[in-house]
Amino acid sequence: MTQDEFVALVEMWGADIARWPARYQDEARRFAETGEGQALLDAARPFDALFSMKPDISKDRAADAAFAVMQRIAAPRQRWTDRLGKVWMPRWWMPAGLACSMLVGVSLAVLVPPDRNAEQPEAVIDLVLDSGTAPFWSAP
């Protein structure tokens, strides 16, 4: 291995020969035993140390991220129950219920004959409760 080849490999892979591709390692180790080989490796080491500085990731930060993933996995279940709720109680149930009540009220007002004694509370109750059984054409 020539010096130029060694320099090129140091520039590519850094000063740790053990991390170079296996096909270069034996020759490189032999060259590294020479004075110039050792000097080239020593010169490359400070930069290697700088390159290998890792961002500081705290345990709490990693744990928070993991927790957020578990929450996201749980979230679809919540949405599924929401959807189930909408099947049993759709949004339109309240206006539809009011409309039905009004319809029943108007129908009763139209279909049930007026009663002279309607001002009296008992008569009103009798009228409502008995109107289903009383024929509309019965004599007053």
Next chain:
Amino acid sequence: MMNTEADEMLVTRIAARDQRALRILMERHMSRALRVAQRVLINAADADDVGQEAFMRVWTHAASFDPSTARFTTWLYRIVLNLALDRTRDQARKPKHQPIEDAADIHADEHIAEDRLIEMQQQMTLTKAMALLTDRQRAAIALFHMEGLSGRDAAQVMGLADKAFESLLIRARSALKQHVEQLERDRRSCA
């Protein structure tokens, strides 16, 4: 008790919707995912998003993982890297709001040991220099030098041939070295 089950076995359990297996995998590898994402994206919040999304992909795509073709870590790195590179492409289309100089300023504190200050200064210089590289150069440095992957594994993660990765790595190292030296010169001239 510490769980010693192999990562690949845990992925099989995740494919069967075992949340505990996912939790164990995240305990082992979330830091690694965040670290690689942060090296490529620079911004910590973006890195957190990518880390979370990567494990969501692990959860949803566990059944497609084939342990006979790659180790779990290789697969995870590839997911993280693809997500991070996608995000940098998205960000490139948007205007930048936060210059990197603002992100990592260090204020001298007499209570901080000198060694720690020097280390922080170096960390800041490296962060700024890394920001000046291309996304793929940053990824190559992060995988080979910071995560300690072999050249072949790093090439596999990046979807490159060995030779293409070698050429990317040497360009990345050379550019990073120049940027670091320039930043150091600038700092000394300001001091």
